[in-house]
Amino acid sequence: MSTPPTPAPGLRERKKALTRRTIQEHALRLFLAQGYQNTTVEEIAAAAGVSHMTFFRHFPTKESVVESDDYDPLIARLIRERPPHESDLTALREALLQGLGEVYAVGREALLARTRLILETPALRARTWDNQYATQRLFAEALQARAPGQSELSRRVIAAAALAAVTTALATWVESDGARELPDLVEEAFGALCPSRA
Structure with missing residues (x-):
């Protein structure tokens, strides 16, 4: 069953997305330069050229400016588009690698900096769960939308295992200071879950 094409976002949606991205870029730059705790929402808003009210329209908290991204909806869409004959773990692996490849190609350094910030900032790390x-x-x-049938618990366990693999790969990537390539680490992590595919 083919999925109808997603309509292109309108001007208003594109402007909102651009504002969000601008705020996030300036926030990340400030966090890295002066520390997460030492950076205020007012400073981020001023650097991005928006009011602090505009900041809060896009991000409800300072933490959310680091945590928020468009990756999860992208990955969920890619999972739904995987062939129904694939196992759930294979569908997750392929969707995550495809989505990661798209993000990695255009935002490798920003992703590395964001991940490092989350792992090294207790207030952000505590919210990871x-x-x-x-x-x-x-x-x-x-997964259920792609191929109905398995129990909710089974699907959640598989999703949790896949997320654990990706999270561990991200942590290893940060620990290597980006010396290793993240897609390779994700492949290796999934290999540990499915040794027969490694």
Whole structure:
């Protein structure tokens, strides 16, 4: 079953996306230059050329400016588009590698900096579990939409295992200071989950 093409975003949506991206870029630059705790929302807004109210229209908290991204909806869409004959773990692996490839090609350094910031900032690291829980549910729902039939628990376990593989690959990537290529680390991590594919 083919999926209808997604309509191109309108001018308003493109402007919103550009504002979000600009705020995030300036926030990341400031966090790296002066530290997460030492950077205020007002400083981020001023650097991005927006009011602090505009900041809060796009990001409800300072933490969310680091945590928010468009990766999860992208990956969920890619999961739903995988062939129904693939195993759930293979569908997740292929969708994650494809989505990661798109993000990595245009934003490798920003992704490395964001991931380092999350891992090294206790306030952000503590929120990772909540974010992972929401992502796990989203991916499990995408698996169900792609090929209904398996139990919700089974799908959530598979989604959680895939997320653990990616999270561990990201941590290893940051620990190597980006010396190793993230897609290779993700492949290796999935190889540990499915040794027969390695």
